Amino acid sequence: MDNLIPRRVYDFLKQYPPFSLLSEDVLLPIAEQAAVRYVRPGEELFRQGEQPGQSVFIVREGAIQLFRESPSGPLLVEQCDEGDVFGIRPLLASEPYALTARAGEESLVYAVKVDGVRQILDAHPGVALYLAQTYAAGVGRRYSVDLKPQLFLGGQPAWGTADALLEVQPLEKSKAPVTCAPGTTIQQAAEVMSAEEVGSIIVVSPERHPLGIVTDKDLRKKIATGQVPLARPVEEIMSSPVVTVPAEVTMADAQIAMVRHRIHHLCLTEDGTTGSPVVGVLSEHDLMVMQGNNPAILIRETRRCKTSGELREIRERAEQLLEKYIYQEVAISFISTVMTEINDAIIARCLELAEAALEEGGQEAPAAGYCWLALGSEGRGEQLLRTDQDNALVFENVPEEDHEKVKAYYLELARLTTTALNEVGFDYCPGEMMASNPKWCLSLAEWEQQFSHWIFKPEPKAVMYCTIFFDFRPVYGMRHLGEALTAHIFEALDNQEIFMAFLAKNALQNPPPLTFFRNFVVEGSGEHKNEFDIKARAMMPLADAARVLALHARVPHINNTFRRFDHIASLEQNNRELYEQAADAYEILMRYRALQGLRQRSSGRFFNPADLSKMERINLRNAFRPIKELQSLLTTRFQLNLMG
Amino acid sequence: MWDWLNKWRAPVPEGPPFWEAYLRSLTARPAAKRQPLSEVEFVVFDTETTGLDPQKDQILSIGAVRACQWQIEVSDRFEYALQQEYTPVPGTVAVHGILPGRKIGNLPEEAALQEFLAYCEGRVLVAHHAAFDLAMLEAGLKKMGGGKLQNHVLDTGVLAQRVSPGHKPYGLDELLKVYGITPSDRHTAAGDAYMTALLLFKLLFRLEQRGVKTLGDLLKKPRKL
Numbered sequence: 001m002d003n004l005i006p007r008r009v010y011d012f013l014k015q016y017p018p019f020s021l022l023s024e025d026v027l028l029p030i031a032e033q034a035a036v037r038y039v040r041p042g043e044e045l046f047r048q049g050e051q052p053g054q055s056v057f058i059v060r061e062g063a064i065q066l067f068r069e070s071p072s073g074p075l076l077v078e079q080c081d082e083g084d085v086f087g088i089r090p091l092l093a094s095e096p097y098a099l100t101a102r103a104g105e106e107s108l109v110y111a112v113k114v115d116g117v118r119q120i121l122d123a124h125p126g127v128a129l130y131l132a133q134t135y136a137a138g139v140g141r142r143y144s145v146d147l148k149p150q151l152f153l154g155g156q157p158a159w160g161t162a163d164a165l166l167e168v169q170p171l172e173k174s175k176a177p178v179t180c181a182p183g184t185t186i187q188q189a190a191e192v193m194s195a196e197e198v199g200s201i202i203v204v205s206p207e208r209h210p211l212g213i214v215t216d217k218d219l220r221k222k223i224a225t226g227q228v229p230l231a232r233p234v235e236e237i238m239s240s241p242v243v244t245v246p247a248e249v250t251m252a253d254a255q256i257a258m259v260r261h262r263i264h265h266l267c268l269t270e271d272g273t274t275g276s277p278v279v280g281v282l283s284e285h286d287l288m289v290m291q292g293n294n295p296a297i298l299i300r301e302t303r304r305c306k307t308s309g310e311l312r313e314i315r316e317r318a319e320q321l322l323e324k325y326i327y328q329e330v331a332i333s334f335i336s337t338v339m340t341e342i343n344d345a346i347i348a349r350c351l352e353l354a355e356a357a358l359e360e361g362g363q364e365a366p367a368a369g370y371c372w373l374a375l376g377s378e379g380r381g382e383q384l385l386r387t388d389q390d391n392a393l394v395f396e397n398v399p400e401e402d403h404e405k406v407k408a409y410y411l412e413l414a415r416l417t418t419t420a421l422n423e424v425g426f427d428y429c430p431g432e433m434m435a436s437n438p439k440w441c442l443s444l445a446e447w448e449q450q451f452s453h454w455i456f457k458p459e460p461k462a463v464m465y466c467t468i469f470f471d472f473r474p475v476y477g478m479r480h481l482g483e484a485l486t487a488h489i490f491e492a493l494d495n496q497e498i499f500m501a502f503l504a505k506n507a508l509q510n511p512p513p514l515t516f517f518r519n520f521v522v523e524g525s526g527e528h529k530n531e532f533d534i535k536a537r538a539m540m541p542l543a544d545a546a547r548v549l550a551l552h553a554r555v556p557h558i559n560n561t562f563r564r565f566d567h568i569a570s571l572e573q574n575n576r577e578l579y580e581q582a583a584d585a586y587e588i589l590m591r592y593r594a595l596q597g598l599r600q601r602s603s604g605r606f607f608n609p610a611d612l613s614k615m616e617r618i619n620l621r622n623a624f625r626p627i628k629e630l631q632s633l634l635t636t637r638f639q640l641n642l643m644g
Numbered sequence: 645m646w647d648w649l650n651k652w653r654a655p656v657p658e659g660p661p662f663w664e665a666y667l668r669s670l671t672a673r674p675a676a677k678r679q680p681l682s683e684v685e686f687v688v689f690d691t692e693t694t695g696l697d698p699q700k701d702q703i704l705s706i707g708a709v710r711a712c713q714w715q716i717e718v719s720d721r722f723e724y725a726l727q728q729e730y731t732p733v734p735g736t737v738a739v740h741g742i743l744p745g746r747k748i749g750n751l752p753e754e755a756a757l758q759e760f761l762a763y764c765e766g767r768v769l770v771a772h773h774a775a776f777d778l779a780m781l782e783a784g785l786k787k788m789g790g791g792k793l794q795n796h797v798l799d800t801g802v803l804a805q806r807v808s809p810g811h812k813p814y815g816l817d818e819l820l821k822v823y824g825i826t827p828s829d830r831h832t833a834a835g836d837a838y839m840t841a842l843l844l845f846k847l848l849f850r851l852e853q854r855g856v857k858t859l860g861d862l863l864k865k866p867r868k869l
Contacts, residue, residue, distance in 0.1 A: 005835070006719075033719055036716040038715070038845035
């Protein structure tokens, strides 16, 4: 019965980050030192400018509002509900409070002693990382070095597994070996194999050392053909010596051994030689199953696919891989690289199949080559789930008289390809931004003209197109056509600096919401909504800002939003921290969208705040902060307040 | 109407040393009637007993928290089970889960009551249906040669009726529900004391809204026995 009250505090704290990352023996003493504070409606817990006390707060029930005092009156910055941590300033620095905390309604908060939390920071990198992520501006980079943004999905976060490929982990399981003596008849051996449902049998000496192996292929080739009678001993047909590997072989090594010896079965022995007992058998099929969906295998298999149905299967296996990566909290840079490679391989295969189909139908490929461009999120290399396809085609300049014929061929190629992609699961773009649309299947000269037109006549629709087309990325075909186009765009931008301002203004269209409160999305105006559009309200503003900044700095070839931020961070030292936070925020958002999409089997674009866990709300809300700061940076840099 | 309270507070000249120490401690934490609500120091407590008759039944455990300035320090709590010999009435144990002879944080009854007095000093005592808990404590103290408790006493049941007059008297469970306090860990003295303290805060705020500003205002209505 002892410790009942701290236990109650503990039971609450352990549900919410960063406390959820702590074990009981660490958290219980923290609960023991907590105070329970009742806050009357309208009462202030602390005031902006006050020296911080000795506690940080977590809302037990009710609502605490954080205000920034300004000459025009208090400005609501944040609304904290159950489980939200606030007033963290004393933990970080002995600076005065930056905000005023006031109860919006009758509230109960737990005040947790700063000393207790500070003590655990060094021993618990997860807590430090969480605080760094949440309150980055105040923490400095000390705690965030080398730690990439995480969702804290619960369980053990996969520290350091970011780039660890499963391939190099030792294989743990191989089948118990099915064996027989050399004098066993072929008939008996075949019966054992079929009873055990295995494709091979190891012929062993009395010491269980492997002498040879008989596989179902041997049976088919040598027995079914009547070459050797069934009554003969197995040693007459076995392959010998057996290729052996040590029991603790890695997947990569096993694969290499099979490829090198052109065999489909490996015998595992104690010391890896034929001079020690057999401990297991590994078939190529086992290996495939164990590897599940290794990206290299998926990409290789893509090249063998003959139909869009087969490609769809590959893409679905890629999705399982994605799911695994997301739950293991593998670095998003790695995940997006893998998924983009797979998507690209699928697109390339669709094009190859389309080319072949046209040739079969008697339509010869024109002498003028082409390049397939991915646009939008696939262009940025950020398409984790199958969302709409956005693509375009550029072909080499051709003489006027051939133009129509060449264009007709490529339109047909694009039609076949987009249809195939649709069958793979990439929906048609509702805005028809696809290479099969005559407007977006153009020669290089036409494309150059098109971009110039957008840049020199920046009407709203043109700017909208730019946000999609400027992220183009050559995926298949003559990549130099893409390069030429980039060079042209940069040249045009040099002559039309005002265009950047239009692009920047477009990036401000969708300010992020203020926060989540209970089951609502709270807008800056205080309005509450039930649905959150992660793409429009959080991802696009970041992607748009990254694009403007990257184009402004004339950074070529980097389309990926977080890589763009990372790159700009290296160029602009004084805004480095903000750009790094923006990159982190984007990664977090990509994870959420993928996670939500996998859960709902949808594009993951829309969330109901009621469906989010506390941790998820906090993570998302934190991702809003750099967006707001970036938008004000763009406003200043491009003098957008003068634009009307 | 409440001059009997003042009579209570008249110093008792003699008694065992623990009782004299208690009487002296009253002046260490004087609860002045002009104190604003937020400065009043409360001890919110609860007892678990073997039954409902102060003359026959015994205290099994005492739980208490100090509440002041709308705050409770978790580490500053009082939580003792009392050692005793008795045969539990079947059913009582089922409610509060305390088994006889349990050795966790327990003290002989005398020591526990002395500790409790030292914990309270002159603070204002608060309990739900305080009359019963008070009678249980005083029955125990009497056996030890002590007298009546001299502290101001508040009953959250009575305060709740002041907040919503005309309502039938509420049990603690009902009130916790009405005031949205999650009633986990109920039926242990410490759990109930903690919950009662949260209830006290909510009631104090509501009374404050109605012009109750000081301890004196709070004590104006007599507690009903």
